[in-house]
Amino acid sequence: MDAVAFAELVEFGNAQRNVTYLLVASLALAMVDALHMLPDEVALIWAADWNVGKVLYLCCRYLVFVDLIPGLIYYMSRTLSVTQCQRIFAPGSILTLSGVVLAEALLYLRVYALSAGSRAVGISLGILFLGLHGAAYGFLVKFIQSLEYVPSPIPTLISCLQIKGESGRLEVVFILVLCSELVCLVLTLWILFTKYKGSKSPFVSMFYRDGLGYFLLLSAITLGNIICQLVAPPGYTVLLANPQLVLHSILATRMVLHIRGLILSGRGQGSSGAMELSSIGYAANVNLQVEASPEIPKAPGRLGGRTSH
Template identity: 30%
Template sequence: MIHEISPSEAVERLQAQFVWNYTNLSGCTIAIIDFLQTFPEEVRLMWPARLSIPKVLFYLARYLTLANNISSVFLSPGISRRTVKECNGALNLTGLLSPSAVVSAEAILFYRVWAFSGKSRRMLAYLIIQFIGLHSLVFYSVGKWLMSVKYARWSLPSTADRPICMVMEANEFLLSWTYAALLSSVISSMVIMVFIAYREHRGSSNRLLTVFYQDGVYYFVVLAIMASANVAVNWLAYGGYKYILIQFEVDLHGILSTRMLLHLRQIGTEFDAVSVTRIARIDRSQPVFSKTSRPFPRIPQRMLSPLHFRAQTTAKTTEISEDTPGDIEAI
């Protein structure tokens, strides 16, 4: 639906729209830099791996995030459109790619929680129900929000034949539900991981478990802060300013989830090709390191991490138990 607005209001909303567009461009820049920086790791660690659920989720999260960023830049509402359908179509495509990218990244988190639980069937059933319930709410809320959007078109002297589309009105309460659902998903998953770590892995000196758990904590803290910030901005900001953090949250979901997999895969190559699924088979009663040991590559002091943008490639030697399993499904 198209609404006419006064010149003064149009200028004010146009300024907000341009700020929104600039933040989308910033998010796209971050996503592209991350992609270029981690692409060699993807080629080395993911391409040779056999097909598996984590590998499929990795590519979905990674490339849907890229596609969403590109669409957010080139299909932003603030760009000139000839028709009403172009206004709707541009926002709708970006609006559907965003939750798709986030849900793919969230699926990686849920898979990690299941592996951390020892691949419990009860945990799997619970996680499936929670995943479907919360993310159905995400898609429903975003879809209803897209349907509630009303546009204003305003022509600049340089674009008289192609008026600019601006979001004039929308049901922002629906977006708050979306952020709340994502926040609930992250919090509940983290609570489960903390409980499992306390109950099953307390006192363990296993490096793989430690990295697995620490990366999950980083993911939780960063995304919990971002989701909370989006809720606050959505309620307090005006016009296009309400949406300035959306792209950053989508990017962080995709970037952190894929970096977690690359990080774990990096450790896997140095621990006899282990992976996420090996977590389920680690002996909780014994530490990894023991006196009966053989030479094996040491984990670098700092390597690819969700919160570090530089992968380490050097390797030394250390000792690892003969009992460490190595014939586990690759991620």
Template identity: 30%
Template sequence: MSAVTSPAAQAAAAKLIEAIKANVLVNYTAIGCTAFVVADYLQTLPDEIEYMWPTDWSLVKVLFILVRYYPFVHTSISTWHHGTGSLTGSKCFVPFIMDAFSCLTVTLICEAISYIRLWAFSGRNKYLLVFLVPYYTAIRGVEYYYLVKFVKSLDFLKAPAGANLGCITTKAESKLLSAVFITVLISLTSVTLLMMFIAYQRRLIAEGIGGSGSLFKLFYRDGIFYFVCLSSFAIANIICDFAAPQNGMQFIMVQVMLHTEGLIAGRMLIDLRVHARKDISTTGNLPHLLQSTTDRSRTDVEFAPYNSHVVPRVFVQVRTETASLKDY
């Protein structure tokens, strides 16, 4: 029996064919996310122009610009990595590593928005801020640590010139990549639990402050939605890392999660601005919100849907046992 038709050679050929199929599927999924991002951008652009562009510059606006437009940079990197068939062997390291760290950059931006939302939801609690800053830094540090270890474990198939097979992973310690997603899941869960604890303490849900259109209810609803979506994707990635064939198929959900994460984070900020505008327009019918009291402390909550140099900023007074949304 020749070496070509030996069982070992046939098994190797079958594995190669499966790896090629997996690579094509993962590549098409990643490239398909580009259309998803563009479609969402075009749909939400009118609201962005109306509600986000006229606002004064702040940390939240900078993060919005990043989460809104950096995905296009990431998509370019991802398309280069997944859509260039001539890449093979050692040539795959640079685009793969750039794609991997670009993915983590998207998560870094989205999680920063999530942490700031939690701080605002708490009423700008300084003790919570003292906890969140080092906690956020530590979480991101752990994620980068495992990602660096993961990319060091990679190896790629060296295909013949002209084969146009693209980057096919032949070696990868997927458990290290799953550690990144586990860390993301821990971060999402801890932030959500803190938000639920704060909401329970202040009885925001039970008392229904501001009615069904309340900004505070919107904060809570969007936060829960963000957690459910992103934690589901994180769990899906963890499952893929452990259960999917280790021929590249384990990466099938990575780009889906990252593009969805950026999309939801951007939409949450736009939605918050829309509701802030509505709340401002109704404060004239709620004079009791503006009355000072001696038995309850109060704090100013600032909403700036317009350029403050053109239209004066609007301040709405609410009790300090609710929340402060000044950054929004």
């Protein structure tokens, strides 16, 4: 091996090490957020009836820890064969995309809830969700099939060495995810401006604020992944994939907790009174189906504004 090739391998190994650091940091962030929000979750989620929204929430919150395991093995093990690298990377990539899709399912459910169960909106969201994410899975599988590995000449530094792959297919995956997020943002703003224009309800304000903030953050990191695919040096092309997964999990689950907290606090009533709360409060029933009753304990106020009814 000549000096130039060796230097390139060392640079690639250093890149993999930095990706590993960010992966571990992402895992730590997910753990800290789960523990930080646990009191609110116990009060607002665990007491809820079982339905699709609750299942999605719990999967989105806790499967992220399972999703990150293949990545830890892939980057940190120093004894993997070529076959083992392939067998770990493939399910790890599918799990990462699945974690993002679960989070986006909650975002789509939120938009449907905001429409107060509009059949037209529901059908449109269903078609868009299946179409965009089905295509994303298809391109991801094609990308995985295009990968080729060789034994690492420096296994103490590089666990798995990819020498070939159609990265353009992975770019399309991130572009489709970005399109999905933009669809949710546009529909959220459209519903708010057409259905709740002029409303003074804190609930509407929360939907607008959280909707804009969450979607901008998620879109920014997805765009970052696209940029990494286009211009990042070898080894850094998937730098933001795991942070994207974790941020999707954190933001989507916090969104649900915010909705539930505001509903149970009774602060969703604006100028239109109980009728407005009943309409837009459909979000709580779609997401969790929990009635604001004395049997449901109040969260300790971590999210703010939920200490009294």
